[in-house]
Amino acid sequence: MTSAIEARGLRVERGARVVLDDVSLTLAPGERLAVVGANGSGKSTLLRALLGLERLARGEVRLRARALASLSRLEIARTATLVLQDTHVEAPITVRDLVTLGRHPHRGRPEARHDAARIREALARADIVSLADRDVRTLSGGELQRAHLARALAQDCPILLLDEPTASLDLGHQIALLDLLAELGGEGRAVCVVLHDLALAARWAERILVLAEGRVLACGAPREVLTRELLAEGFAVDARVRDVEGELVITSAHARSTTREAR
Amino acid sequence: MSGGAPFHARATLLGLVGLGALLVVAALALGPVTFGPARLIEALTGSGPAFERTILLELRLPRVLVASLVGAALAASGTALQSLFKNPLADPGVIGVSAGASLGAALAIATGLAARSASVLPLAAASFAALTALVLVALASSAAERTVSLLVLGVALSSLLSSITALVVALSLADYLVAQQIVYWLMGGLEARTWDHVLGGVGPVLVATGFLVLRAPELDALQLGETEASVLGVDVRRSRIELVLAAALLVGTSVAIAGSIAFVGLLVPHAVRLLVGARHLRLVPIAALAGALFVVAADLVARTVMAPRELPVGVVTAILGAPTLFFIARARSRA
Numbered sequence: 001m002t003s004a005i006e007a008r009g010l011r012v013e014r015g016a017r018v019v020l021d022d023v024s025l026t027l028a029p030g031e032r033l034a035v036v037g038a039n040g041s042g043k044s045t046l047l048r049a050l051l052g053l054e055r056l057a058r059g060e061v062r063l064r065a066r067a068l069a070s071l072s073r074l075e076i077a078r079t080a081t082l083v084l085q086d087t088h089v090e091a092p093i094t095v096r097d098l099v100t101l102g103r104h105p106h107r108g109r110p111e112a113r114h115d116a117a118r119i120r121e122a123l124a125r126a127d128i129v130s131l132a133d134r135d136v137r138t139l140s141g142g143e144l145q146r147a148h149l150a151r152a153l154a155q156d157c158p159i160l161l162l163d164e165p166t167a168s169l170d171l172g173h174q175i176a177l178l179d180l181l182a183e184l185g186g187e188g189r190a191v192c193v194v195l196h197d198l199a200l201a202a203r204w205a206e207r208i209l210v211l212a213e214g215r216v217l218a219c220g221a222p223r224e225v226l227t228r229e230l231l232a233e234g235f236a237v238d239a240r241v242r243d244v245e246g247e248l249v250i251t252s253a254h255a256r257s258t259t260r261e262a263r
Numbered sequence: 264m265s266g267g268a269p270f271h272a273r274a275t276l277l278g279l280v281g282l283g284a285l286l287v288v289a290a291l292a293l294g295p296v297t298f299g300p301a302r303l304i305e306a307l308t309g310s311g312p313a314f315e316r317t318i319l320l321e322l323r324l325p326r327v328l329v330a331s332l333v334g335a336a337l338a339a340s341g342t343a344l345q346s347l348f349k350n351p352l353a354d355p356g357v358i359g360v361s362a363g364a365s366l367g368a369a370l371a372i373a374t375g376l377a378a379r380s381a382s383v384l385p386l387a388a389a390s391f392a393a394l395t396a397l398v399l400v401a402l403a404s405s406a407a408e409r410t411v412s413l414l415v416l417g418v419a420l421s422s423l424l425s426s427i428t429a430l431v432v433a434l435s436l437a438d439y440l441v442a443q444q445i446v447y448w449l450m451g452g453l454e455a456r457t458w459d460h461v462l463g464g465v466g467p468v469l470v471a472t473g474f475l476v477l478r479a480p481e482l483d484a485l486q487l488g489e490t491e492a493s494v495l496g497v498d499v500r501r502s503r504i505e506l507v508l509a510a511a512l513l514v515g516t517s518v519a520i521a522g523s524i525a526f527v528g529l530l531v532p533h534a535v536r537l538l539v540g541a542r543h544l545r546l547v548p549i550a551a552l553a554g555a556l557f558v559v560a561a562d563l564v565a566r567t568v569m570a571p572r573e574l575p576v577g578v579v580t581a582i583l584g585a586p587t588l589f590f591i592a593r594a595r596s597r598a
Contacts, residue, residue, distance in 0.1 A: 053493055077496030084490060090349065091486045091541040094269065101487070104480050105496035135269040135540075155495070 002065040004029045004159050004190030005080075010049050010059035012042075012214075019045045021214045023059070029158065032185045033192045034205035038235050042214040043194045044085060047161045050192070051082050063159065077105035080159035081152045085167065085194075087144050089136045095147045096132045099123060102154030111156070118154050125180060126150035127173075141168035149177070153184075160184060162193045166200065178204045202226055202248040210234045222248060270540035276549055283556050290327045290563045291319055295571060321457075329456040330562045330576070331555035332464040333517045334527055338535075338554020339472045340513035341528025342547055346486040347506050348403075354529035355514040358399055358417030360392050362424035363511075364518035365449055367391025369428045372445045373435045385463050389515030395420060396511035400504060451522020452575050453562050460520045467516040471509045472551050478506060479543035486541060524577045526584030527554055533591050557583075 005027040012020040020042045027033050035043050048054045050061055052068045061068040063079045071079070081102075089098070099122050103115045123129045126146045131139065136147060145168050152160060162181070166174040181191050182204065195201040201208055202222035210217040210225060212234045218225045226248055231239045242249045292298040296318055298306060305311035306319050337355065344353040344360075355361050371377040371387035402416050428449070435441045475482070481502050484492040489499050517524070535550040561579040568574065 048490070051494065053490060073493060073498045074496040077494065082490075082494045084494075089487060090351075091346070092270070092536055093483070093541050097483070097540070097542050098487075101480075101484055101495055104484055107480065133269065 003027060003062070004031070004064060005050055005192070006062040006065075007050060008060050010046070010061070011057040012045055012049055012054045013057045019214050020049060020054075023049075023211070023214070023216050025209055025216070025219065027159075027190045027192055029190050030185050030188045031190050032182060032204060032206045033190075034201035034208045035192065035194045035211060036196075036198060036201050036208060036234075037211035037217075040213075041211040041234075043211055044163050045214075046211065047082055047163050047192070047194060050161060051080055052076055053082075074105050077155065077157075079157055080161060081155040081157045082161040083145075083148050083152045083163060083165055085163040087148045089144070092135055092137060094132065095128060095134050095136055095139070095150075096123070098136055098147050099132075099150045099154050102151040102156075105155060114156075118156055122150040122153035125153055127176065142170060142173060145169060146173070146177075158188070159190045160192070162191070164194050164196060166195065166197065174200065198226060198231075198250050199248060202250075226250065270538065272539040272545045272549065275535070275538045276552070279549065279552050279556060283552065283559075286556055286559050286563070287327060290330075290559055291323050293563065293567055294318075294323065325458050325461050326453050326456045326562065327559055328461045329464065329520055330453050330558040332461070332468045333453075333521045333524060334531070334554035334556065334558030335472060335551035336464070336468045336513040336517040336554075337524065337527040338531040338557070339475055339547055339551040340510035340517075341554075342532040342535075342543070342550045343475050343482060343506055343510045344528070345532055346482045346541070346543065347503060347510075349486055349488060351533065352529070353417070354526075355510065356523065356525055356528065357421070358396075359421035359424055360395050360399075360511055360514045361518055361523040362421045362428070363395025364388040364392035364515045365523055366424045366428045366431070367394075367515075368448060368518065369431045369445050372448065373431050373441060375441075381459065382463070385516065385519030388519035389467070389512055392515030392518065393508055393511040395424065396507040397504070400507050448522060450575055451518075451524055451577050452573075453521055453565075454573060456521070464516050464520040467512050471512040471516075472547065474509045475506070475547045476544065478502070478509075479547060482506065482543040482547075483541070522577070524558065524580055526580045526588070527557060530580075530584040530588050530591075531557055533588065537591065 003026045005025065008024045010020050010023040011018065023046060035046060037043050045054060049056060052061065063071065063076065068076065096119070099119050102122065103112065103118065106112045106115070123132055126149045128143065128146050128150055131143060131147065136144060139147060145165060149165060165177055169177060178200065181193060185191050205222060207220060208222050208225045209219040210230060217234045218230055226241055228239060228241055231237055231241070231250070240251050242251065288303070292303050296315070298315070302311060302315065306315040309316060341354050344355060344358065345351055347353070365388070367387040367390060368384055371384045377384040377387070399416060399420060432442055432445050435445060481492070481497050484495045484497045485499070485502065492499050531554040532550050535553050536546060539545050539549050558576065558580065561583060562576045565574040565576045565579045
C-alpha cells in the first residue's frame with residue numbers, strides 16, 4: 001500500500017538556526033501518529049513542512065506517493081489539511097461560514113455537490129451544530145477549536161494534521177476529540193497529531209514520534225518509546241513510567257533544568 | 264447576539280437600495296436650480312425646457328455617476344485590502360496607493376504628457392497606484408511580521424511619495440499654469456465632471472470590482488491568515504498580487520477621475536462588515552453600493568450646505584467619516 005505521507009531527511013532553517021534536522025517519517029493510511037516533544041522542538045514546523053508551508057533546506061515530502069513540489073496548493077488542500085494551534089479569527093463570520101471554507105478546495109469539481117452534506121456532517125461530528133449561526137468572535141477557545149476542526153473535517157481529506165487540538169478543550173471534549181480522530185483513522189484517513197499530554201498520546205496513538213531540538217529522538221509504539229531514559233533526554237524531566245492495567249501512566253516528573261520548560 | 268444569524272445582508276441591501284433611490288433623486292433635484300417632482304419628471308422625459316434637461320443630464324447626472332464610481336471603487340478596494348492584509352486600517356490612503364496614484368498624475372501633468380491625450384492621466388494614476396501596491400507587497404512579503412510592517416511601510420511609502428509629488432509641484436512652479444493644474448487636480452473633487460469621466464471610470468471599476476467578487480472565496484480564506492489560506496488551497500503569493508493589483512486599479516481609477524478622497528475606503532467596509540459579516544461574496548458588492556451612496560451623499564452635502572459655495576467633497580467625507588469611525592471603533596471594543 002502506498003504511504004499517506006512519506007518524508008525523508010527534512011531540514012528547515014530559520015536564519016542560522018536549524019529548526020528541523022534530518023527528520024524522516026512515514027504514515028500509512030488509517031494510521032494514528034502522535035508527535036511529542038518539548039516546547040521549541042520543531043513539532044509545529046514539522047506539520048507545516050509536511051504541507052509544504054516551510055521552505056525545505058533539504059529533504060522531500062511525498063503525499064500519497066506524489067512529490068509535494070509537483071502538487072498545486074489546491075491539490076495539496078484536497079489531500080491533506082491542518083488545524084493550527086493558534087486559531088484566533090478577527091473577521092466577523094459565522095461558524096457555518098468558517099466550516100464552509102473547508103469546501104474551498106473542491107470548488108468547481110464534482111465533489112462540490114456534496115458541499116451541503118459535508119458541512120452538515122462536519123458540524124455534527126465536531127459537536128457544534130448549535131453554534132452554527134454564532135459569530136466566531138464570540139466563541140470560547142474550546143468552541144473555536146472545534147469550529148476549526150469542523151472546517152478541517154469539511155475539507156474531507158485523506159490526511160489530517162492537527163497541532164495541539166486538545167489544548168483548549170475540557171476533559172470530556174478532549175476524549176471525544178481523540179475518539180473522533182480514532183474514528184477518522186478507522187475510515188482509512190491518516191491522522192497525525194501534535195500532543196502535549198504524553199499519557200493522552202500513549203492512549204490514543206499507534207505510534208509516537210518524539211522530537212528533540214529538531215531531530216527525531218525516537219519513533220515507535222508508545223510502550224517502546226515512552227521510557228524513563230527517553231523522557232529524560234527529550235523533555236529533561238525525571239519521570240516514572242508505569243503500566244497500570246494496560247495503560248501507561250507517567251508520574252512524579254520534576255524538571256532537571258529550569259531553563260527548559262517541560263511537562 | 265443570541266438566536267438567528269448575527270448578520271443581516273438582505274435587510275442591509277434593501278435599505279441601501281431604498282436609500283440610494285432617494286439620494287439619487289435628491290442629488291438630481293437639489294442645487295442652484297431646484298427641481299420639484301413634477302419638473303424633474305418633465306425635464307427627464309424631455310417635455311420641460313432644454314436648459315433644465317442640460318442641467319440634469321449634462322451636469323448633475325454625470326456628477327452623481329462619477330461620485331458613485333469613486334465611492335464604489337474606494338469601498339471595494341478598501342474591503343479587499345483590509346482582508347488581504349488582515350488589517351482593519353489597510354485603507355488605500357493609509358498604505359500609500361493613493362499617494363502613488365497622485366504622484367503618477369502629477370508627473371503626467373508636469374511632463375506635459377497629460378495634455379497630449381485624455382487617457383494619459385488616468386493611466387498614469389492607475390499604473391503608479393499599481394506600482395506602489397507591488398512595491399508594498401514585495402517589501403511586506405520579505406518582512407517577518409506582515410500586518411504591522413505593512414502599516415509602517417505604507418505610511419513611510421505614502422510620505423515618501425507625497426514628498427516627491429511636492430517636489431514635482433515645486434519644480435513646475437516656473438510654469439504657473441502647469442503648477443496650478445497639478446494643485447487643482449491634487450485637491451480632488453467632483454466639480455465639472457462630465458460623461459468623459461464617467462466613461463473613463465466605469466470600465467475599470469466594473470471589471471476590478473467584478474474580479475474581487477469572483478475571487479471572494481479567496482478573500483474569505485485570506486482574512487483567516489496566510490497559513491490558513493494556504494491550507495485551504497489558496498496560492499497566497501499569486502492571489503495577493505492579483506488582488507492587490509485589482510485594488511490598485513480601483514484606487515488609481517478613482518484618483519484619476521476625482522482626485523484622492525479620504526476615509527471612504529476605510530470607513531465604508533468597516534460599517535458594512537459589521538452589518539453583513541465578512542463573507543466577501545456579499546461584502547464586496549454591498550460595500551461598493553454603500554461606498555457609492557456615501558460619496559453621492561457627501562457630494563450632495565458639499566455642494567448644498569454652503570451654497571452657492573462648494574466644499575471639496577473630501578472635506579465632507581472626512582467630517583462625516585472621522586466621527587463615525589470613532590463610534591464604530593468604540594462599539595467594537597465594547598462588543
